[in-house]
Amino acid sequence: MDYVGNGHKFPSTKICLLFKSCFIFFCLFTILFNSKLAAGYAYGARNLASDTPSGFISIDCGANEDYMDNGILYKSDRDFVDTGINQPVSPNISRNLRPQLKNVRSFPEGRRNCYVLKPENGKDNTYLIRASFLYGNYDRKNTTPIFDLYLGSNLWWTVDWDNGYVETLYTPSTDYITVCLFNTSKGVPYISTLELRHLDNTIYRTPARALVTMQRLDIGGRSNLRYPADVYDRIWNPLNVDTLNSSVTNSSISQGNNDAYKIPDTMLRTAAKEQNASCSLIYFWETQSSSAQFYVYFHFAEIEKLVGKKRRLKVDLTGQRNATTNATLDYLKPLSLSLNGTPDNAGQLQFSISAAEGSDLPPLLNGFEIYAAKDMRNASTVPVEADAMMGVKGAFKLIRNWEGDPCFPSELSWSGLTCSNSSASNILSINLSSSNLTGKIPASIANLREITSLDLSNNELTGEVPEFLVNLPNLRNLNLTSNKFTGSVPKALLQRAEAGSLILSVGENPDLCTSLKCPYNLKKYLALIIIACILAVLLPIVVFALVIYKRRRQRENLKREIEERLLKSKNRQVRYSEILLISDNLKTTIGEGGFGKVYYGTLSDKTQVAIKLLSASSRQGSNEFKAEAQILTIVHHRNLVSLIGYCDEAENKALIYEFMPNGNLRKHLSDPNTKALSWMERLQIAVDAAQVNKLQG
Incomplete structure (x- = not known):
C-alpha cells in the first residue's frame, strides 16, 4: 500500500541519517505502509470478548451482522447510513483478509452519500477517525475508482488507491460527525471500514479542528501495533535502520497517571540510537508542499540503565524558528514532546535529535508521529441549525438526498431547503409539502431562528399546532393545510395573521379550530375533567374509609396492648374502657352471682377470660370486692381459679379470671x-x- 499525504500519493519517503562529523548519507528507506500489514492481509481472528472499549465506534461497511474482532465490537453499517449496497470483494483475494475487509458498501446512486456518527462524548472533543478502503475488484471491473472523501462540508481526502486507509484527528463543532463519499465521475465510491476513537483532549492539538495523519512509526519494532497494545487503537508501523544501534528492554515502561498519550509499552521498549554523542539522528521527509503546517510528536523512554547520569537531548525542526526543545530522560518513564513548523521551499520537512550541550550520551528515539494541519472551517450550516435539521430528518425518517451538511456544497444542499448565502449558513425555508410525513411537528424546528417559510402541507401530520412556532421571530409563511391537526391554532399565530405579519394556511384540518374565539377546548381537557369528577366522588369515600380503618386499627392496637399487659404481668389493674374492649362491650353474659354478672371475653391470642362485674345492687359491696381482689393477687393454688386482672375505677369494679369452660365447682x-x-x-x-x-x- 502507498501511504498518502497532503492530497497526493507518494511513491516513497526518504529517511536520511547523517553523522554530524562525517556527513555520510547512509540510507534510503521506504516508509510506505506495507499493504499486507496496514490494510489487513494478516487475518485477525475473532475474539469472543463481551464488551468493547469506551469511546469506540467501529463499523464494518458491508457486513450483515455485528461481531467481535480482537476485543473490538464491529457493527454492521445499517444504522449509520441510509443508502448504498453491500458487496463482497473478489474471492480470489478475500481468503486471508481481516473480516473488516471482506465486504464493501458501494454507492452507485447519488453524488453524495454519508455516514452519520454520533459519539457519546459529543462535540468539542477530539476523535481519531479512520476510513479504510480495499477495492478488491468488488465490481469485477478491474478499475480502481477515484472519489472524494469529506468530513461534513470539508474535503478530507481524494481516494485514488486500491488498498489503504486515511486517518485524521478531528474536533467537531456538532454532536454528530458526517463522513461523506462524493462521486467525481471516476468510478463508484466504496468503503470498507469506518472507525472512531475518542482521545484525551489534552494531547493532540487540532488547529482549525483537524490534523491528518502522515506517519506514525515505531522505531525498532518488528510488526505493526494497534489495539489492544494501543488503547487508542492508533496504528504504529515498524521502522528499522540497520546502520543504527538498536536498544531493547524486557522491562515494563512505567505508564504514570499523567501520561495522557498512553504510548504502547511494546513500542517504547525498542529504540534506535546513534554511535556516539557527536552524531545526530536526522530525518528528512518530502511533503510535496511548502505551505502546510506540520506537527511532529516525539516519543521517548530511557531503556538503558545508566549509572550516575541521565540522557539529555536537544530536539529541533531544522530551519524553523523557535522550534527547538530540550529533554531529559528518566529510566523506563515515557516522555512525549511536540514541535510544529512548515517544510522548506523544496517541500522537505527535517528534524534532528542530538545530545544536549555537555552530554556525552548519544541521542535516542523510540517513535514519532507526523500530522498535517487541515483546515476544517469551510462554509457550513450554523451548527445548531444543522443539528436541528438532523432532528427533522430523524423525526420524519426522511431518506431522500438529505446527506451531509444541509447547505454545503450549495449544488448538493438538501432538497426542499433554502439557505442564506454566507459562510455560516442559516436555514431560511423548508418545503416538505406532499412528502408523506406522519407524526407531530418535531421540536427541533424551534432552533431554526432565521427561518422565514415553513410548508408542511398535504401530509398526514397529527397532534396540535405547537406553541414553539410562535417563537420563530422571522417566520412569515406557515402552510399546514391538508393534515390531521387537532385542537386550536395558537392565539399568537392567529393574531400575527390578522395583523398581516404572517401568511397562515391551516385549512382542511377537520378537527382544528382556526378562530380567535374558539370554544373552550373540552376535548383537550376532557380526560382531566373526568379524572377530577371521579376524584370528587371517590375522595370522600376514601377519606371516610381511611378514618374507619384508622379507628379500627387504633382499637385493635389498644386491645392488643391491654392483652399483652395482662398476659405478661398478671394481677394488673386495668381501666374500665379496657374491660369493654376485651368483652366486646359486655356482649355475652355467662353467669350471675351475689357479686354481679359474669361476662365472657377473649384476648387476641384466643385466650378466654371471665369478667365478674360488680353490680350497683350487689349485696357484697366494694369492701368484699377489694378483699377478694387482694386475696387472689396473693394466694395461688392449682385448685383456685387464677386472677388475671382487676378494675377499680369509681363505681366500675371488675375481676378478670381464667375462663372455666366446664362451669364452676358448685355446679x-x-x-x-x-x-x-x-x-x-x-x-x-x-x-x-x-x-x-x-x-x-
Whole structure:
C-alpha cells in the first residue's frame, strides 16, 4: 500500500541519517505502509470478548451482522447510513483478509452519500477517525475508482488507491460527525471500514479542528501495533535502520497517571540510537508542499540503565524558528514532546535529535508521529441549525438526498431547503409539502431562528399546532393545510395573521379550530375533567374509609396492648374502657352471682377470660370486692381459679379470671347425677378446699 499525504500519493519517503562529523548519507528507506500489514492481509481472528472499549465506534461497511474482532465490537453499517449496497470483494483475494475487509458498501446512486456518527462524548472533543478502503475488484471491473472523501462540508481526502486507509484527528463543532463519499465521475465510491476513537483532549492539538495523519512509526519494532497494545487503537508501523544501534528492554515502561498519550509499552521498549554523542539522528521527509503546517510528536523512554547520569537531548525542526526543545530522560518513564513548523521551499520537512550541550550520551528515539494541519472551517450550516435539521430528518425518517451538511456544497444542499448565502449558513425555508410525513411537528424546528417559510402541507401530520412556532421571530409563511391537526391554532399565530405579519394556511384540518374565539377546548381537557369528577366522588369515600380503618386499627392496637399487659404481668389493674374492649362491650353474659354478672371475653391470642362485674345492687359491696381482689393477687393454688386482672375505677369494679369452660365447682357438686363426681373425688375436693381456706386464713 502507498501511504498518502497532503492530497497526493507518494511513491516513497526518504529517511536520511547523517553523522554530524562525517556527513555520510547512509540510507534510503521506504516508509510506505506495507499493504499486507496496514490494510489487513494478516487475518485477525475473532475474539469472543463481551464488551468493547469506551469511546469506540467501529463499523464494518458491508457486513450483515455485528461481531467481535480482537476485543473490538464491529457493527454492521445499517444504522449509520441510509443508502448504498453491500458487496463482497473478489474471492480470489478475500481468503486471508481481516473480516473488516471482506465486504464493501458501494454507492452507485447519488453524488453524495454519508455516514452519520454520533459519539457519546459529543462535540468539542477530539476523535481519531479512520476510513479504510480495499477495492478488491468488488465490481469485477478491474478499475480502481477515484472519489472524494469529506468530513461534513470539508474535503478530507481524494481516494485514488486500491488498498489503504486515511486517518485524521478531528474536533467537531456538532454532536454528530458526517463522513461523506462524493462521486467525481471516476468510478463508484466504496468503503470498507469506518472507525472512531475518542482521545484525551489534552494531547493532540487540532488547529482549525483537524490534523491528518502522515506517519506514525515505531522505531525498532518488528510488526505493526494497534489495539489492544494501543488503547487508542492508533496504528504504529515498524521502522528499522540497520546502520543504527538498536536498544531493547524486557522491562515494563512505567505508564504514570499523567501520561495522557498512553504510548504502547511494546513500542517504547525498542529504540534506535546513534554511535556516539557527536552524531545526530536526522530525518528528512518530502511533503510535496511548502505551505502546510506540520506537527511532529516525539516519543521517548530511557531503556538503558545508566549509572550516575541521565540522557539529555536537544530536539529541533531544522530551519524553523523557535522550534527547538530540550529533554531529559528518566529510566523506563515515557516522555512525549511536540514541535510544529512548515517544510522548506523544496517541500522537505527535517528534524534532528542530538545530545544536549555537555552530554556525552548519544541521542535516542523510540517513535514519532507526523500530522498535517487541515483546515476544517469551510462554509457550513450554523451548527445548531444543522443539528436541528438532523432532528427533522430523524423525526420524519426522511431518506431522500438529505446527506451531509444541509447547505454545503450549495449544488448538493438538501432538497426542499433554502439557505442564506454566507459562510455560516442559516436555514431560511423548508418545503416538505406532499412528502408523506406522519407524526407531530418535531421540536427541533424551534432552533431554526432565521427561518422565514415553513410548508408542511398535504401530509398526514397529527397532534396540535405547537406553541414553539410562535417563537420563530422571522417566520412569515406557515402552510399546514391538508393534515390531521387537532385542537386550536395558537392565539399568537392567529393574531400575527390578522395583523398581516404572517401568511397562515391551516385549512382542511377537520378537527382544528382556526378562530380567535374558539370554544373552550373540552376535548383537550376532557380526560382531566373526568379524572377530577371521579376524584370528587371517590375522595370522600376514601377519606371516610381511611378514618374507619384508622379507628379500627387504633382499637385493635389498644386491645392488643391491654392483652399483652395482662398476659405478661398478671394481677394488673386495668381501666374500665379496657374491660369493654376485651368483652366486646359486655356482649355475652355467662353467669350471675351475689357479686354481679359474669361476662365472657377473649384476648387476641384466643385466650378466654371471665369478667365478674360488680353490680350497683350487689349485696357484697366494694369492701368484699377489694378483699377478694387482694386475696387472689396473693394466694395461688392449682385448685383456685387464677386472677388475671382487676378494675377499680369509681363505681366500675371488675375481676378478670381464667375462663372455666366446664362451669364452676358448685355446679358439679349440686349435680344430682351421682356419676358426675365419685365419692373419692368429692372427698379430695373437700381436702383441697380446706387447704385453700388455710392459705386464706
